[in-house]
Amino acid sequence: MSGLRLIPPHLLAVPRRLGLALFRLHIENGAFVSLGMGIVGGLFALAYGQTVAILAASGALCASVVDKPGPAPVKLRMYALAVSGATFVALFAMLFEHHHIWMGILVAAMSFVSSLASAYGRRAIGLSVAAVLALLFGMAANRASLMPISDYIGIFFAGGVSYALISIGLSALFDIRNRRMFLGEAVHAFSSYLEAKATLYDPACDARLALEKLVEAHAAFTEKLQAARDFVFLGRRTASRQRWMAALLALLDCFDSVVSSDADIETMRQSGHNDLLLRLKALTARFAADTEELALALTTPGAHFSFNPHTAEILELQAEVEQLAATAWGRESLAISAFRSAGHKLALGIARMERLAQATDTSADANTILPKVELEAFVHRDRMDPRVLQSLFSLSSPVMRYAIRVTGAMTAGYMLTLLLPNMMHGGWVLLTTSLIMRASYSITRQRRNDRIIGTAAGSIIAAVLVHYISRDFLFLPVIFSVGAAHAFADVAFKVTATCASITALLQLHFLGPDVEPSSVLVLERLGDTMIGAALSWVFSFVLPSWEWKNVPNLVRAVVDADKSYAALALSRRRNDQDFRLARKRAHDAAANLTMTVRRLADEPRIDKTKLAALHDLVAANYLMASDLASMRVLFRTRKQELNPDDAERVLDLARQNVEQALNPAEAKDKGPTRLSRRSLGESIGGHNAMVSLTRRLIHIERMAGRVSALAAKVLKA
Template sequence: MHYALAPRTFLFSHYFYTGLRIATGIVGLTWLTYAISDLPTAMAVSIGALCTSLMDLPSPLRHKFNEMLAGVLACSLVALLVSLSSPVPWLLRTVIVLVTFLASMMVVYGRKAMPLQFVALFVMMLSTGAAATPLQALRHGALFFAGGAGYMAYAMVVVWILQRRLKQQVLAEALYELATYTSIKAGCYDMAMPLPAQMEKLVRQQSALAERQQASRDLVLRGKPTPNETILVQVHYAMLDLYELVLSTHTDYALLRQHFAHGPVLPLLGDLVGKAAQDIESVAYATTRNRPSQQEIDYTDELRALDQLLHELPPGVGEAAEAQAVLRGACNKIGDVIVAIAQMHAASQAPHGALPVAASVDPTPFLTQQRYSLGILFANLRWSSPTFRYALRVAMAISVGLMSSEWLPYKSHGYWTALTIAVVLKPTYSMTRQRREDRLVGTAIGCLLTAVILHFVHAPAVLFGFLFVATAAGPTFLNIKYRYTAVAASMQALLLIGLTVPHSTGVIGARLLDTLVGTVIATFFSFVLPNWEYQNLPKLVDAVLDANRKYIDAAAELLLKRPGDDFHYRISRKRFMDNLASLSAALGRMLDEPADKQRAPAELNRFTVQNYLLVAHMAALRLLLQRYAENLPRAEVDAALTATFAQVRDSLGAVPQADATAPGGHSKWIAHWPGWAPLQRRLRLLQQDAAQVALSRDAIGIALGRARRQEAVSKDDARIA
């Protein structure tokens, strides 16, 4: 379950704060306008505030200002154009199609542009109601702009005042995701959980963790921290160091399971890692409450029992001895993780300014840059662009939705059908399918709850209280449980009608029918000009391989002590993990598509897991060399690393580097250095997994090629028929 859905953490999450801020702003502006004007004016202002609030997302202040300003200006222009064209039916239809297409093209700029697309469609639907004179259209546009600008000013002031609080909450969310990631690691020691399934969970959680860590970077590390933000920066860096340690704990789980399956040592290791996950969560919990975290988890009994078990192990021979060495290495790494968590607790307790707050390199390259170029938009105005086809799909679907409303027995809320289409029809079939189910179920529940409320409650003040709760709940659950948002949106619309038009009848039934019609239309058009995930797979696989090669090169340079710092290594790793997360997300979406549109799912899953393991091996190698730095035989270690990286590059299809022909010193045993055996074992695992990446890549190519041939044969058969 998402941490923000748990009662213990919900009220302190940034999701709840965002919902409360939005509801207060919208309702406050509406009441203020109503106090000095009439109800229609207040409703027009509230619509502008409501539309602008949809752009009120956790972002750096400068980004938030740009995003909300773009929303206010674009949506005010849309409201004005639609209102001016409303007296002329053919012109109105033309404007609707044009606005829908252009708004949908906005998704070419990524996920952060999707709210702007919906907001533009939302205000377009609300402005199609009644024909207006030019003067009325100008007044409507001005009131919409006033509401949007007023809400924007309110939101910017509130976020500026509470920006430290927001940073705390976003940092805590990254820590919660790290705790979940660590908890999945604990399952690798549980014999009841299949190891391949745990690896798949780790890859999926890695994607979520990377996204939350990026959000934390963007807020916590951007700009010069104020004195009271020093601790947040320090905890953030401690979190990144801890993540590297947790990543490095990957070991030969299969070997451990084979030799220690029936003993107490694996459950003990699982308990230790599980406690570490709870310990990380306690830091996140304290961070959301603006408190220093105290280490309440006690590892003493488990560590003492583990130490005793290690001392009681009988001398091993051959593979048994190797399994014991792997076990001891795993215990050492888990101990390092426990120490790092203690350091993170200490970082949260340090007085302001007592700890260093800046890394040795500029964090700017790690931060998200806001770039919206018209060139990107124009480059996608072509038939082969998935965004272009999506924009055409939405324009056609909404046009059909608006026409269908003319055939219904009522017309006062016909825009609900088109609004449902805008909510449900998304760029991918997977997202459309999920939104469709959530919208249907959420609307049905919302209508039922509203019917009960309106039947038993008639006092406007009480109804207004329910409206406030619904207004707050909508944005609160938007990104964590959309079904709840659908419930809140239906209640918000119906309660607003109940307050402004108390004797309206049949509104709830109309809402249900409009939602059903809109969902059917959206479902039909999800198959029109579709963009199936398998069409992008070759490009995504190539991007992962290219990023992987660059990451291997950066890791080789770091481990061979060539660069002065680890900046290039961290940048390369981030890019590699971003590409791997994109492929993993595409695979997850493809599995939600029809069975005949799925290509090589098993091969892709194996490919993502094996690539993830390469990152874990690199992190482990780095920490291994740090652990055994004393008396390190530099020449022999460099030769072993050089030879191994040459083989890894060859497996990944990279061009061998000039030093790849260095003698393979890894075959010579260095008895006097205790790190030699674990180094050899880790290098062997690295080579094996790199070879598996290559095999998986080839298997994906074969599977996709076979699917293309079958598809071509099917098309030929259809033409002949």
């Protein structure tokens, strides 16, 4: 399967594990953050000395918070907002520290504005963290009285700008590497999807639970796929960039073929042909392993990938299906047809993996495999349009309610520090509150627990470092910890909380070593964290925006996207660009609903019956998407066998029926709609193209009715 397999297993295991663990996008992002911080600190130390370098590192640290992999224009915009905003916050924090009313106004205004900025997407959330860090560093620098305020602010700003310029330069230098990494992350997610798919073929597993895990893996892959699109599809089309564009499109086509093989999973699991199910499981598991190996080859220097068509396994599967068909006495059952179809689609997906491997070959001509589509239409644009904010000024807006909650929690935290000045460190309480509070109750709850554990661990580590390492060398753990905090922010927040605590505490120690005695550091910071966590928890119930209230909108979005996708999927003549966009919107809408349903279980007083109905809906919607994907496979592989007039007649009728079925407002509460039998294609199998088409269309109509009925049930709950 790969050149790596020529190496003895005992020598191969360690490099593979290291490659899978270390050569990941988030790890490399953290490494580049550490590198940028090290360069800024080193340059300022060489030019102006250690004190100036420490102050410049404070500005660089605030800028680094928004350093996420992405297109250069997006990064420039975020750096401009982060550096300018953090500089102003640091300035006012130093000016207002002894003016409690003005400082309270600053905290409230900073919290409100930065929370509203979350309306512009996940990247903008980092702006609030940068602002609170600037507040914390400004207060500490003021107490340390290292230099006049104007000098500190100038150095702080210079450090932030220097980091931004270095980061942009590194991004340009490693542009091709970053494209490989984004593609590699998408391939990793596809491998996880295939592993979940293999489990569904296991006759011994719980089908409902396995399908639920598969749908979640599909949502995770959809998210990674969009992140890859947002980076790979942008930029001037050089030969090397076109190769990665073609590779990403090849991955999507491979996924489309594979997802279509689930269209008849219910029939196959109920057939009793466990041997065939186990063959499908084994083939899919090997396919998943190959996909992981391709991801490894994309991201790990020196690793290579060789395509394996799995010819023997596919032929054995097909032979067993034909053997069963031979005993059917001319009346092939639906189960046999389903197994034949699933095996064919899996084989087609494996074959498309060869196209993906070819696209990653440096000697390949991307123009020969790059479809003629407008790729930028598939990119999500993060536009800072001021008109977005105008729509938020209403208590019905979840973003406005979130901004009010954060502002209340931050203001309350500041007031507590005024009431108990000798017991609390205001900046740390505010930082904890800012890091924990999110618009989602589920995420806030998880981050609360992780932050407490991470702060305890980070405080202990920081105290040990301060005690045993000379102040002249403490910058080394700071450089490492800031990179690690970035690397695991979206992967393991507990690690991020630990490393962020180490970074902030050591940076504060630099600014004022006498202010932070290590003997009491652990207990004080843990106490501050507990107070910040408590504030975050209490204010989560102030004007809450429970996610279940947004479920009806997400359900309607799924059904609307399904309608558009079905209309084009059930057409033989269609514009490829329009079809791909409709398919993308359908998968995106389904992924949004799936991830929301996953978080709903953590919300208080959630209706378990409604939650079960939502799980049924996302599962049924996934199976209908598999059905619709099957149409593209059928049109491509059996186009010549179809009678154009007969095919168009049944397709027209199916489009009308599906459009009518996908109307939750008219669906009945009795359960899935059962469409009437209109041909023998429903009751018999067979390999005739028209029979296969008719049977598939009837199945799609029924799945559309099931989705519609479940959507109506959720909307009425």
